[in-house]
Amino acid sequence: MSNSILSFASSEHRRPVAAPANRPLLELRNLSTHYISAQGTRVVRAVDDVTLSIDAGKTLGIVGESGSGKSTLALTILRVLPQAAHIVGGQMLFEGEDLVQKSDAEMRQVRGKRIAMILQDPMASLNPLFTVGDQVAEPIRVHEGATRTSAWRRAIDLLKAVRIASPETRVTQYPHEMSGGMRQRIVGAIGISCEPRLLIADEPTTSLDLTIQAQYLSLLRDLQREHGLALIFITHNLGIVAKMCDQLAVMYAGRVVESGPVSRIFNVPAHPYTEALLNSIPRMGDNRKRLTAIEGQPPNLASLPRGCAFAPRCNVAFDRCRVDAPPSVDLGDGQAARCWLAVPTAAAVAAQAGAV
Amino acid sequence: MAVLEAVGLTKHFLGRRGIFGGSSGTVRAVDGISFAIEGGQTLGVVGESGCGKTTTAKLVLGLEAPSGGSIRFEGHDLQALDPAGRRHYRKSVQAVFQDPYASLSPRMRIGAIIAEPLVTNESLPAEEVRNRVRKLLDLVGLPEHAAELFPHEFSGGQRQRIAIARALALSPRLVVLDEPVSALDVSIRAQVLNLLRDLQAELGLSYLFIAHDLAAVAHMSHTIVVMYLGKIVETGEARELSRAPKHPYTQALFSAALPSHPDERREEIILQGEVPSPLNPPAGCRFHPRCPHAMPRCGVEEPVLTDVEGHLVACHLFDTEACHSMRV
Numbered sequence: 234m235s236n237s238i239l240s241f242a243s244s245e246h247r248r249p250v251a252a253p254a255n256r257p258l259l260e261l262r263n264l265s266t267h268y269i270s271a272q273g274t275r276v277v278r279a280v281d282d283v284t285l286s287i288d289a290g291k292t293l294g295i296v297g298e299s300g301s302g303k304s305t306l307a308l309t310i311l312r313v314l315p316q317a318a319h320i321v322g323g324q325m326l327f328e329g330e331d332l333v334q335k336s337d338a339e340m341r342q343v344r345g346k347r348i349a350m351i352l353q354d355p356m357a358s359l360n361p362l363f364t365v366g367d368q369v370a371e372p373i374r375v376h377e378g379a380t381r382t383s384a385w386r387r388a389i390d391l392l393k394a395v396r397i398a399s400p401e402t403r404v405t406q407y408p409h410e411m412s413g414g415m416r417q418r419i420v421g422a423i424g425i426s427c428e429p430r431l432l433i434a435d436e437p438t439t440s441l442d443l444t445i446q447a448q449y450l451s452l453l454r455d456l457q458r459e460h461g462l463a464l465i466f467i468t469h470n471l472g473i474v475a476k477m478c479d480q481l482a483v484m485y486a487g488r489v490v491e492s493g494p495v496s497r498i499f500n501v502p503a504h505p506y507t508e509a510l511l512n513s514i515p516r517m518g519d520n521r522k523r524l525t526a527i528e529g530q531p532p533n534l535a536s537l538p539r540g541c542a543f544a545p546r547c548n549v550a551f552d553r554c555r556v557d558a559p560p561s562v563d564l565g566d567g568q569a570a571r572c573w574l575a576v577p578t579a580a581a582v583a584a585q586a587g588a589v
Numbered sequence: 590m591a592v593l594e595a596v597g598l599t600k601h602f603l604g605r606r607g608i609f610g611g612s613s614g615t616v617r618a619v620d621g622i623s624f625a626i627e628g629g630q631t632l633g634v635v636g637e638s639g640c641g642k643t644t645t646a647k648l649v650l651g652l653e654a655p656s657g658g659s660i661r662f663e664g665h666d667l668q669a670l671d672p673a674g675r676r677h678y679r680k681s682v683q684a685v686f687q688d689p690y691a692s693l694s695p696r697m698r699i700g701a702i703i704a705e706p707l708v709t710n711e712s713l714p715a716e717e718v719r720n721r722v723r724k725l726l727d728l729v730g731l732p733e734h735a736a737e738l739f740p741h742e743f744s745g746g747q748r749q750r751i752a753i754a755r756a757l758a759l760s761p762r763l764v765v766l767d768e769p770v771s772a773l774d775v776s777i778r779a780q781v782l783n784l785l786r787d788l789q790a791e792l793g794l795s796y797l798f799i800a801h802d803l804a805a806v807a808h809m810s811h812t813i814v815v816m817y818l819g820k821i822v823e824t825g826e827a828r829e830l831s832r833a834p835k836h837p838y839t840q841a842l843f844s845a846a847l848p849s850h851p852d853e854r855r856e857e858i859i860l861q862g863e864v865p866s867p868l869n870p871p872a873g874c875r876f877h878p879r880c881p882h883a884m885p886r887c888g889v890e891e892p893v894l895t896d897v898e899g900h901l902v903a904c905h906l907f908d909t910e911a912c913h914s915m916r917v
Binding site for chain 1: 637638744746747774775776777778779780782783786801802803804805807808809831832841842843844845846847848849850851852853857859860863864
């Protein structure tokens with residue numbers, strides 16, 4: 234079954250491939266991942282028609298609430314989806330190669346070597362029965378066929394790179410002997426061990442204290458600069474995006490409702506959801522001013538409303554929003570939004586550019 | 590008059606015995622802290638894991654007995670209360686916890702959950718209990734028929750509303766809010782924070798608000814207490830303190846808070862190292878091993894809270910004899 238799904242995906246070439254010179258590092262085109270029940274009767278569109286790109290050395294933030302599909306998107310990029318989930322369409326062009334088309338054996342050459350991932354809970358991603366050194370050395374031995382001793386030496390260097398004090402003794406220790414911040418650094422060391430081009434971090438600092446979070450974020454930024462890494466930050470925290478990211482994609486109910494440069498989206502959000510989200514977070518300066526809450530609940534992906542998924546909570550929704558899902562509208566300067574209200578703006582931009 | 594006042598409040602836990610029987614020392618979780626919560630106001634407590642903020646909440650709720658110092662409620666010392674006074678205290682101080690998935694029994698209907706404090710504490714006729722439950726549901730913005738449903742039928746934000754309704758059932762004067770919105774989705778947090786603010790204005794409640802989200806604490810609180818390893822390092826009026834923190838730890842903490850806008854540029858103070866174990870806190874000022882401004886005297890002498898431009902700050906940089914050029 235999965236084969237037929239993949240061949241369907243390959244037949245979908247909507248745009249010509251861009252010239253390699255200005256090619257993004259990773260380009261997702263109309264990517265969809267659905268969870269399909271065993272009988273095929275229930276479909277959850279966890280990732281639906283997502284088009285995004287990230288350039289080498291840049292940082293992309295993906296924000297959304299629980300159930301918005303942001304974690305499924307990360308798992309899709311690495312092709313480590315649970316059994317019920319299927320990539321039902323689209324392409325993932327990584328350095329020009331479509332990851333959707335790769336075999337499992339080929340994907341093993343990509344995972345951990347060219348694309349690595351950091352998960353939220355370091356205690357769950359580290360094996361309690363192996364020393365830290367074994368775990369940091371493992372990808373080096375697997376991907377580069379390094380010997381035990383040379384991989385071990387590299388592990389010590391990597392611990393030094395993530396600023397762990399006295400790495401020579403730490404490599405021989407087990408995860409339980411370290412603090413939460415240190416464990417997360419070790420997960421980071423495993424992530425960069427094979428010099429990947431792209432690092433996906435799924436809520437990497439949620440379990441850390443504030444000052445430890447600040448240490449970790451500055452470490453990630455230094456690693457990015459030193460190694461020319463591209464970073465994808467998956468988070469629910471707009472503050473992390475404001476601090477760390479160049480580009481932002483806002484997900485709601487499996488779709489990217491708005492994407493573009495971070496400063497532009499923070500200054501002129503085009504989608505009502507993005508705007509409401511930005512207004513709902515308390516700011517340090519304006520104490521005791523009433524927050525603008527978003528009424529209602531995030532939708533259930535298994536039973537989405539017709540039309541725009543945000544319409545039931547949107548205070549500027551009109552009739553059309555409840556019938557037709559809005560298309561992604563290009564607003565210029567790299568900003569795009571899925572909202573009917575953005576459509577006239579887009580037309581004006583296009584007219585100005587003389588394109589229409 | 591303050592609703593609740595803590596004076597020199599201390600809680601030490603005896604360390605776990607080793608396998609060979611030797612005691613491994615004392616954890617000084619809360620070490621001589623004093624604060625006051627005024628009627629209708631919010632006291633925010635911030636600090637990192639291990640700073641003693643949760644122990645403080647437990648002491649206030651009467652779930653732990655203090656090892657030293659006292660808590661005075663409406664002017665009466667808790668330790669000296671007779672059983673009737675303790676019952677009154679337990680009714681007057683309620684709590685809302687972080688995780689509404691863990692704090693509501695999955696086997697009870699919402700009506701029974703909210704009615705439970707009424708049933709155990711007051712002998713009211715069934716009809717009156719039903720009426721009160723209906724009023725409470727209305728107060729937190731839930732429909733009347735919610736009383737017939739079970740917790741699994743509600744989302745996180747709605748569950749937190751149920752937990753708030755339960756906390757308000759006995760018309761308390763003080764509600765302890767321990768990370769009340771951390772487990773909720775971003776778009777729901779503002780709903781719950783607004784609800785808490787509305788209830789405070791309507792019912793004249795006092796809050797003890799504990800959270801690691803500094804912006805949320807600054808937003809909700811009238812007064813903020815900053816804790817580090819069981820001690821108060823700084824306390825003051827919320828807006829003043831968040832705008833111009835004085836203690837080096839508070840400065841680092843607030844500089845580590847994430848910006849709300851990408852154009853917002855703050856001085857970045859990255860602290861080295863981690864919070865030391867409260868089992869064996871550093872001598873002198875407990876923050877000195879990580880402090881960028883530490884002086885020799887900080888490792889020897891413990892600073893006391895002194896008044897600095899309206900805040901209380903425990904730092905040798907602000908001692909009267911310390912030269913003003915050392916100021917940050």
